[in-house]
Amino acid sequence: MSGRLENFTIIIFGAGGDLASRKLFPSVYQLARWGHLPPAYRVIGVGRAGLSNEAFRSFVKDRVTELSPESIDDPGRFDEFCSRLFYVNVELDKVEGYYALYNEIMATRGEEGVCNNLLFYLSTPPSLAPGIVHNLVLAGLGGRQRPCPGWRKIIVEKPFGHDLKSAVELNRILEEAFEERQIYRIDHYLGKEPVQNIMVFRFSNGMFEPLWNRQYIEQVQITIAEEFGIRGRGAYYEEAGLLGDIIQNHGLQLLAAIAMEPPVELSPDAIRVEKAKVLRSVRLFDRDSVHDSVVLGQYEGYRLEKGVAPDSKVETCAAVKFHLDNWRWSGVPFYMKAGKSLSRTVTEIVITFKCPPQNFYANSAAPSCTPNQVILGIQPDETVAIRFGTKRPGEEMVTDPVFMKFDYRTSFAEKGLTPYHRLLLDAIAGDQMNFIRRDSVERAWTIIDSIRDALDGQVPEPYPVNSWGPESSVRIYG
Numbered sequence: 001m002s003g004r005l006e007n008f009t010i011i012i013f014g015a016g017g018d019l020a021s022r023k024l025f026p027s028v029y030q031l032a033r034w035g036h037l038p039p040a041y042r043v044i045g046v047g048r049a050g051l052s053n054e055a056f057r058s059f060v061k062d063r064v065t066e067l068s069p070e071s072i073d074d075p076g077r078f079d080e081f082c083s084r085l086f087y088v089n090v091e092l093d094k095v096e097g098y099y100a101l102y103n104e105i106m107a108t109r110g111e112e113g114v115c116n117n118l119l120f121y122l123s124t125p126p127s128l129a130p131g132i133v134h135n136l137v138l139a140g141l142g143g144r145q146r147p148c149p150g151w152r153k154i155i156v157e158k159p160f161g162h163d164l165k166s167a168v169e170l171n172r173i174l175e176e177a178f179e180e181r182q183i184y185r186i187d188h189y190l191g192k193e194p195v196q197n198i199m200v201f202r203f204s205n206g207m208f209e210p211l212w213n214r215q216y217i218e219q220v221q222i223t224i225a226e227e228f229g230i231r232g233r234g235a236y237y238e239e240a241g242l243l244g245d246i247i248q249n250h251g252l253q254l255l256a257a258i259a260m261e262p263p264v265e266l267s268p269d270a271i272r273v274e275k276a277k278v279l280r281s282v283r284l285f286d287r288d289s290v291h292d293s294v295v296l297g298q299y300e301g302y303r304l305e306k307g308v309a310p311d312s313k314v315e316t317c318a319a320v321k322f323h324l325d326n327w328r329w330s331g332v333p334f335y336m337k338a339g340k341s342l343s344r345t346v347t348e349i350v351i352t353f354k355c356p357p358q359n360f361y362a363n364s365a366a367p368s369c370t371p372n373q374v375i376l377g378i379q380p381d382e383t384v385a386i387r388f389g390t391k392r393p394g395e396e397m398v399t400d401p402v403f404m405k406f407d408y409r410t411s412f413a414e415k416g417l418t419p420y421h422r423l424l425l426d427a428i429a430g431d432q433m434n435f436i437r438r439d440s441v442e443r444a445w446t447i448i449d450s451i452r453d454a455l456d457g458q459v460p461e462p463y464p465v466n467s468w469g470p471e472s473s474v475r476i477y478g
Contacts, residue, residue, distance in 0.1 A: 005428055006150070007040040007114045009105060013132055014123035015045025015056075015087070019157070021063035024123060026071030027420040029081040033074065036425055040114050044104060045087045046097075056087035092124070093131050098139035105141070116150025119427060125236070126159055130173045143178030155184045155427055158249045160436070162239050163452075164445040171438050180438060184427045189250045190434040191419030191426075193408060194378045198257045198349075199271075201376070201384065208374070211353065213328045218371065221350040222254050224338040227466065228345070229299065230316070234307025241314045242296075246338040248448045250347075252279060253436070254378075255334055258349060259324060268433035272440070279443040281326040290454035293321040297470035298460040299341040315460040316340040319473035320451070335477055341465040347378035370401045382408040 010028065012020055031037050045056055061082055064072060072078045088104050090097030108114040120136065122129050133154070136142050143152040156174070161167030174183050189195055202212060211217070224246055230237045237245065256275040263270035285293060297317035303310055317339030324334065355369040370389030377383035385405040392398040417425070426434055461470035 005036075005038045006117050007038045008117035008119060008428060009042040009044060009108070009114055010119045010121060010428075011044045011046060011101070011105070012121045012123055013046045013090075013092070013128075016047045016049055016059070017123055018067065019123045020045070021060070022067045023420045024121065024424075025060055025064055026068045027418065027424050029078060030071060030073075031421060031425060032081060033077055037428075041084065042108065042114055043085050044101070045085060046090050046101060047087070048089065048091060050089050051087050053086050057082040057085050060085055092128055092135070095135045095138045098135045098141065102139045102141055118150070118152045120152075120154040122154065122156050124157075126157070126161070126170075129156055129170060133173050133177045137177045143182040151182075151430070152178070153182045153184060153427055153430070154178050155186050155423075158185070158187055159240055159244055160185055160249075160441045161445060162244055164442060164449050167441055167445045171441065175438075181432070183438075184423075184432060185436040185438075185441060186423055186427075187249050187253055187436055188419040188423065189378075190253060190436075191417075191422040192378060192382075193417075194376060194382045194384075195254070195257060196422075196434075197384075198376065202258075203262055214330055214332050216353055217332055218352045218354045219333050219335060220255075220258060221335045221337075221352070222251060222258075222348075223350075224250055224254075224336075224347045225342040225468075226340050226345050227342060229302070229341045229465075230305055230308075232306060234305045236307075237305075237316070238308060238312060238314055242316050242318050242338060242340065243448050243451060247318055247320065247336065248444045249436075251336050251338055252282075252444045252447065253440075254349060255282075255322065255336070256440070258351070259329055259334070261328065268431060271433055272437045276437060276440045276443065277326075278324065279440055279447070281324045281329075282443075282447050283323040283325050284447060284450040285454045286450070287454050287456070290451065293476065294451055294455065295319045295470055295473040295476055296455070296458070296460035297339065297463045297473065299339075299465050300462050301465060302341075313457065313459050317342065317460075317463060317469040317473075319469065319476045321476050337469065337473065339469050343466055343468050345380060349376040349378070350374075351376075370399055 012024055014020060025043075028037075028043055032041070045060070051059065061078070086104060088097065088101045090101060105115050105118065118141070122132060124132065133142075137145070143154065154174070161170050201208065203209060253275070256278040259278045260274040261277065263274050295318070296315035298312070298314065299316050302308060302314075302316055303312050308314070317337075319335070319337045322334040322336065324330070324332070351374040353372040355371055359369045370387070373387040375383075375385040375387065377385070383405055385403050387401055387403050389399040390402050392400045423434060426432070461472060463470045
């Protein structure tokens with residue numbers, strides 16, 4: 001990003017929710033505090049509570065202090081930030097409140113650009129998005145309507161629908177009101193520093209780029225594990241399941257970043273084209289292939305969670321073997337495991353290389369070679385590790401695996417932007433590189449729907465809390 005950003009207003013729907021208090025308000029404040037925002041900007045919170053501006057400012061301060069206290073590095077400046085907060089009471093399914101929102105936005109016509117450039121952020125349950133977008137249009141606030149010169153954009157939180165049909169319908173509604181270039185489908189994983197580094201690691205290092213293909217790579221494993229459960233999101237999980245909550249977005253986006261071809265240029269369109277090609281190459285599942293490729297699990301006690309049906313068949317863990325039918329990756333399995341209430345919280349990608357054609361150093365202590373691996377740690381540790389074999393000290397010729405590791409926290413003095421800092425700044429600046437395009441969303445749901453259809457309501461296997469999921473998932477890995 002270059003140049004100074006234009007003045008703007010960000011309108012946050014769901015301003016009373018945890019996401020706004022934990023991430024959005026602190027991120028906007030810190031971006032302004034660090035000098036990343038223009039001199040004139042406003043933040044308008046939208047919600048059902050009947051609050052005055054002053055009451056809303058007090059509410060935000062109290063909530064951020066409770067949920068994200070480390071973000072308030074200067075209480076005086078945070079108070080100045082709060083003076084830029086305004087509030088409009090809107091019943092989201094009734095258009096009248098949207099007219100009041102229009103009037104609040106247009107009240108700043110005297111401040112150049114503040115009412116012209118509008119960023120709508122839907123920090124609301126996905127089911128409310130169609131109604132919000134429809135009412136924005138009725139009130140003259142849609143992206144295709146321009147009472148003022150300037151830009152209009154909308155950020156939509158995942159999940160983007162709950163299956164292919166609902167995703168297509170949501171995209172249709174969004175594109176009736178906004179052009180695709182104005183729509184920012186956000187997945188916070190794409191803003192993480194190690195995920196940002198995947199392309200740099202692949203395409204700027206001559207020792208890896210030539211090897212990144214089926215000739216040298218044996219397999220790829222992607223793990224997205226969380227040691228906690230659904231944390232009170234029973235109603236949501238009953239609709240989405242683990243496949244919709246994690247695999248459809250985080251998991252397949254990581255797969256696309258690892259497997260994509262080099263873009264023709266470093267531009268949002270070129271990069272998103274290559275990611276979409278990867279998803280189109282993912283082989284769909286049928287009843288013949290799904291048994292050897294997918295295992296679903298449900299942690300013990302899930303059915304006792306609030307909002308969960310006592311006979312729920314919803315999965316909280318999934319192990320999936322993906323195949324990519326393209327030239328680069330033909331025959332290379334991409335294994336993915338994701339789940340709740342597993343042994344620990346970790347997201348990592350392990351690329352395992354093929355062994356040399358002959359193992360000169362085989363012996364009883366080490367009968368097989370040590371496969372080389374590149375391990376990309378996404379969270380909680382942001383690292384890159386390389387695993388290789390070396391000789392153990394001593395008279396005998398015995399090999400041991402060792403690691404070389406790079407750690408973001410110890411290698412760089414400065415701290416990177418958090419995902420929400422980065423993605424908010426990208427949206428304000430108009431950079432869609434780290435947001436998901438319509439065709440990728442719909443193809444991802446096509447893949448997930450093929451799994452669900454092939455399993456045809458199969459009951460997930462129970463697994464103990466703090467384990468690594470269903471025991472039968474080991475068969476997925478051959």
